[in-house]
Amino acid sequence: MSIKNVASIGEFGLIDIIKTRFINLNNNDNIIAGIGDDSFCFKYGNKNICITKDMLIEDVHFKRHWISPQELGEKSIEVNVSDIGAMGNVRPRYALIGLGLPPKTSESFFTKLYKGFKKACDKYEMIIVGGDLVKADKIIISVMIVGVGEGKVTKRSGAEAGDLIGVTNTFGDAGAGLNLLYKYGAKHKYNKNELGLISKQNNPKARLKEAWKVAKYLTSLTDASDGLYISVDLLTKHSGKGAEIYMDKIPISSNLKKIFKENQKQLNFALFGSEDYELVFTVPNSKSVLLKKLVPHISYIGKIDASKKIKYFYNDKEQKIKYLGYKHF
Amino acid sequence: MSIKNVASIGEFGLIDIIKTRFINLNNNDNIIAGIGDDSFCFKYGNKNICITKDMLIEDVHFKRHWISPQELGEKSIEVNVSDIGAMGNVRPRYALIGLGLPPKTSESFFTKLYKGFKKACDKYEMIIVGGDLVKADKIIISVMIVGVGEGKVTKRSGAEAGDLIGVTNTFGDAGAGLNLLYKYGAKHKYNKNELGLISKQNNPKARLKEAWKVAKYLTSLTDASDGLYISVDLLTKHSGKGAEIYMDKIPISSNLKKIFKENQKQLNFALFGSEDYELVFTVPNSKSVLLKKLVPHISYIGKIDASKKIKYFYNDKEQKIKYLGYKHF
DSSP: OOOOBHHHHHHHHHHHHHHHHHOOOOGGGOEEEOTTSSSEEEEETTEEEEEEEEEEEBTTTBOTTTSOHHHHHHHHHHHHHHHHHTTEEEEEEEEEEEEEEOTTOBHHHHHHHHHHHHHHHHHTTOEEEEEEEEEOSSOEEEEEEEEEEEEEEOOSOOOOTTOEEEEESOSSHHHHHHHHHHHHOSSSOOOHHHHHHHHHHHSOOOOHHHHHHHGGGOSEEEEOSSOHHHHHHHHHHHHTOEEEEEGGGSOOOHHHHHHSOOHHHHHHHHHHOOOOOOEEEEEOGGGHHHHHHHSTTEEEEEEEESSSOEEEEETTEEEOOOOOSOOOO | OOOOBHHHHHHHHHHHHHHHHHOOOOGGGOEEEOTTSSSEEEEETTEEEEEEEEEEEBTTTBOGGGSOHHHHHHHHHHHHHHHHHTTEEEEEEEEEEEEEEOTTOBHHHHHHHHHHHHHHHHHTTOEEEEEEEEEOSSOEEEEEEEEEEEEEEOOSOOOOTTOEEEEESOSSHHHHHHHHHHHHOSSSOOOHHHHHHHHHHHSOOOOHHHHHHHGGGOSEEEEOSSOHHHHHHHHHHHHTOEEEEEGGGSOOOHHHHHHSOOHHHHHHHHHHOOOOOOEEEEEOGGGHHHHHHHSTTEEEEEEEESSSOEEEEETTEEEOOOOOSOOOO
16 A cells, blocks of 8 residues: 555645545534635625635745745735635735744845735735744745625636636736746846746736626636636536636737747646636626626636536647646645 | 844844834724734624634744644644633634645645644634645644634733733643653653643643633733743733732642752743743732632732833742743744
8 A cells, every 4th residue: 555645645635635524614604615715705794704825935936036025025915815806806904924934034035025015915905914923944924814895705616507717817927937937047137028927927916906896797706826727627616517718719928929939838838837816707698798898808718518527629629638737745 | 234134133023123114003994903912803893803823833833753743733723722812702713724744744644633623623613614735845834713702802901000910720831841852852751740741732722711711800811822921021011011920929830840840940941931821811909819710720920010120029039030931033
């Protein structure tokens, strides 16, 4: 018998173990969205309180010489706000920041990191309200955000057969930027297009305002932190549905097209590259035109069906897709 | 000019930087307790919502061979519940668990750790509602707990001159247990008293029920996670007061007395040893007898005065005390 470890079980296998063995929810817990969704939300009177937490770990999620401390602070907040935005009509209010720091971390690094936290929090009219500070070998940033909303929370489940699958902006830049940093390091003389890709990796922006504008029309919603492929998989699985994805409709930036000319390469970054933090959602066909008026940089890349399978097409021809993305362990 | 680092600034220096430079609270934020208190609490209608988060990091807060995975899971929940209890009349409801795990972590370690989380959550009628899983070099456990309360939240501030300073149970065992583990390792053949001390280190219990019983009579409250010396310092500083501490009144367990016979040594563990997780509070003199009826294992170890200084006495003789405790960086 081989002994299993967390790498061989994988992130989603571990989540399954947690869900089936350690979580017993019942109806009077007031929970609206729990494990497996972008944030945890519970009902309180007529309000929804949503909480998200995410850890960024040095040399796993970032390398110190690839990103400035202030950018790192801003990014840590943006990625958590993105998870709050993925619940729809929820306003981020409070940030708690946990930091693990090596004792030799300079004061300057610490204050610049905090400047980043503060700048991003100010942008979203959030306030930093606490946290914890501990010693660690590597930098650990553990941000928690509390958001408050009213009405419907938009979850990963809820997609219906016939719904269109929509996304905001373009996909693949963040993964391509990371690819460049791995290949050439931070000190390389990058051109403008390459810097655009790296910036999407280092300076992601949560699509919070877009989420607020469209949330009430959506049937399901998530933010793409692990690539479009995983996002589509999550929405369909949580909704118990299937989908057709038209890869030629996936929006690709001009930066990505200029730096990685091969079409297949662009699509690989879009499907499997992490950290684009764009919205991925489903919407009834009847609302799709209205949505594009509200948020012009929305594209429709596929549609939901009842098949429980996800089929990928390129110019109307079905393509076999093999998962090439990041494994969390 | 010497370049400062986080070790030379220290935990409380860093918190000061955060408070003065990066936090601007105003009155319409509905915040009842924020940075520097045991939990973050905000007002919601007539309820108080309290949130606490704490990280435990391998080789900083625990060594893997000193504590079983299930104990580690239980302890991670208990220490966070302790922070919720330190706000007084607040019920812990939901736990979010963030885990950083080395890829080679065995499935058995993972499930035993979760058994520990679940067991402690069940004990407090809390439910695990989510979290995140990431790869890391060392084990990181980042627990967040959401609690809900009504009425007054008991903060670190609020002590008045003349109040008595009370504590639950005994002090110093957890620090002494850690001392034994450092000295002799986990495989040593310990006697019953030594195992009692180690158990206080590995199996701390949040004094939640005690906190609920007495909260409404208290003027200030905290839980002793960094030694009694720091707890007294926090309550007086937050309240803008001073104190007299009678060291001969500090309750010491029979286990500690048997294993460390020297009186000074016992007091050092009590004052500077971490992780006892007992309640430290202030109460008007007029309520002190009632409190001991409600929770018999309460002791009074000193009293608050207006001096803004803390004086330590032993058998009525003032003693100079030098901080000997754990530095977080």
